[in-house]
Amino acid sequence: MDTHQAEGPAIRVQGLEKSYKDLRVLRGVDFEVARGGIFALLGSNGAGKTTVVRILSTLLKADAGTARVNGFDVAGQAAGVRESISLTGQFAAVDEILSGRENLVLVARLRHLKAPGTVADDLLRRFSLTEAGSRRAATYSGGMRRRLDIAMSLIGNPPVVFLDEPTSGLDPEARIEVWQAVEELAEGGTTVLLTTQYLDEAERLADRIAILHGGRIIVNGTLAELRRLLPPAEVEYVEKQPSLEDVFFAVVGADSQGREARANEK
Amino acid sequence: MATHFLGDTAVLTGRTLRHVTRSLDTILTTVITPIAMMLLFVYVFGGAIDTGPVSYVNYMLPGILLITIASGISYTAFRLFADLQGGIFERFQSMPIARSGVLWAHVLTSLAANAISLVVVVGVALLMGFRSGAGVASWLAVAGILVLFTLALTWIAVIPGLTAKTMDGASAFSYPLIFLPFISSAFVPTGTMPGPVRAFADHQPATSIVNTIRDLLTERPVGSDIWTALAWCVAILVVAYVFATMAYRRRIS
Numbered sequence A: 001m002d003t004h005q006a007e008g009p010a011i012r013v014q015g016l017e018k019s020y021k022d023l024r025v026l027r028g029v030d031f032e033v034a035r036g037g038i039f040a041l042l043g044s045n046g047a048g049k050t051t052v053v054r055i056l057s058t059l060l061k062a063d064a065g066t067a068r069v070n071g072f073d074v075a076g077q078a079a080g081v082r083e084s085i086s087l088t089g090q091f092a093a094v095d096e097i098l099s100g101r102e103n104l105v106l107v108a109r110l111r112h113l114k115a116p117g118t119v120a121d122d123l124l125r126r127f128s129l130t131e132a133g134s135r136r137a138a139t140y141s142g143g144m145r146r147r148l149d150i151a152m153s154l155i156g157n158p159p160v161v162f163l164d165e166p167t168s169g170l171d172p173e174a175r176i177e178v179w180q181a182v183e184e185l186a187e188g189g190t191t192v193l194l195t196t197q198y199l200d201e202a203e204r205l206a207d208r209i210a211i212l213h214g215g216r217i218i219v220n221g222t223l224a225e226l227r228r229l230l231p232p233a234e235v236e237y238v239e240k241q242p243s244l245e246d247v248f249f250a251v252v253g254a255d256s257q258g259r260e261a262r263a264n265e266k
Numbered sequence B: 001m002a003t004h005f006l007g008d009t010a011v012l013t014g015r016t017l018r019h020v021t022r023s024l025d026t027i028l029t030t031v032i033t034p035i036a037m038m039l040l041f042v043y044v045f046g047g048a049i050d051t052g053p054v055s056y057v058n059y060m061l062p063g064i065l066l067i068t069i070a071s072g073i074s075y076t077a078f079r080l081f082a083d084l085q086g087g088i089f090e091r092f093q094s095m096p097i098a099r100s101g102v103l104w105a106h107v108l109t110s111l112a113a114n115a116i117s118l119v120v121v122v123g124v125a126l127l128m129g130f131r132s133g134a135g136v137a138s139w140l141a142v143a144g145i146l147v148l149f150t151l152a153l154t155w156i157a158v159i160p161g162l163t164a165k166t167m168d169g170a171s172a173f174s175y176p177l178i179f180l181p182f183i184s185s186a187f188v189p190t191g192t193m194p195g196p197v198r199a200f201a202d203h204q205p206a207t208s209i210v211n212t213i214r215d216l217l218t219e220r221p222v223g224s225d226i227w228t229a230l231a232w233c234v235a236i237l238v239v240a241y242v243f244a245t246m247a248y249r250r251r252i253s
Helices: A049-056 A078-084 A100-110 A116-126 A142-154 A172-187 A199-205 A223-228 A244-255 A257-265 B002-022 B025-048 B056-086 B088-093 B101-127 B136-163 B167-172 B174-183 B195-202 B205-217 B225-252
Strands: A011-020 A023-033 A037-042 A064-069 A085-088 A160-164 A191-196 A208-213 A216-221
Touching (some): A023 A049, A023 A216, A037 A172, A049 A191, A142 A160, A172 A191, B025 B101, B056 B088, B056 B167, B056 B174, B056 B205, B101 B136, B136 B167, B136 B205, B174 B195, B205 B225
Parallel strands (some): A160 A191
């Protein structure tokens, strides 16, 4: 199947509705994601971000509305959608009993690639997991597990990648590692749909941001456009205090495990 | 997608088989209960049970084999439930693969894991004096019935594996299955049981299956029991498969 057949936007969602029993989670969601770049779907817990992602990745059927991914309809052309996407869910979906490398080989085999071993080794290198590659994924730290998870999502170069709250539950360093991985992904031309409840994450990563609230998209635009929704900034003189993040990295510095591991492998 | 079904199922089965070979304790806990029961029945209770000319270990082995399978399949539910919890099930479902291969991989792995457990239990029975002069054809028939029974129970196990809310819920369903052989001809001839119990024992699946396997292993002519046994296995298999497929549909829609 030609995963690049479709022209037009990478994702087009129109009038999407979904209820769980009496709870109306999505009440008519509309948005489009252009090809390439990072689109952030922002919302509080329970806003329905995951529901949107599950519908787009053919895991859940919508009650009403249409959604197309890479030109394929999620309801009628599910196979085409699955050829085009990759999903990284909220909980790092890695096989804990297999080693990191075996996890990658498994996905490469399921994507029917020619040289699964080479694909796995390349990704281990790219995500600084070469040394840990032969260890069981159960022994990985949260950040390593996420990196492995994202690496698994890249196998077969799907044009659209869904990252559902990729940094939830991670420590600040692991978060930055994941951010770097996401940025690299987008630089390679992949369309990334990212859901997050962290405003700074959306601000840092996304080209466009949509806010899902009350079952609808209430705003959608670039960060600059979103900023214009508020009255123009007033100039105030404020003493610049270092953020807690600045302090954390200044104190922890290069002694921290994650960075050391990365540095060693380079 | 159909073209990938065999290949994808093979890859996924390889994955779950690794789960079995890397946690051999699951095989151990599967066989330890049947082996303990075998020791208890043969060396403690067995002397007081009259099984005619058949030695007691020969008499009760078929029932022990069913118990082995019943305790083995709870790991299938466990492994399936763990896949759902961990999110890897959803990862597979969102990939361009033959989706039902995910379930079949668990079913095939269940067959393999139970086969290993059964071989271990038969091995211990041999040490305890179990002997059979049955020929290759009879052993193949026994293996066939055990495979069919494992398949039937495995599809039952798939249902809680897909629908359970907790890990305990996913594996607790197997307890009644483990106890079913006790109210059958597996350990005591049903003739000694009081009326209603005997009526239940004579007409539940374990009795016909146990009788068939026992007849095959003790080189006696197999009566109509084999047809009853096969009918039970196929009926359970079909019903469980239908319900498991429904649970699966609900899970992926």
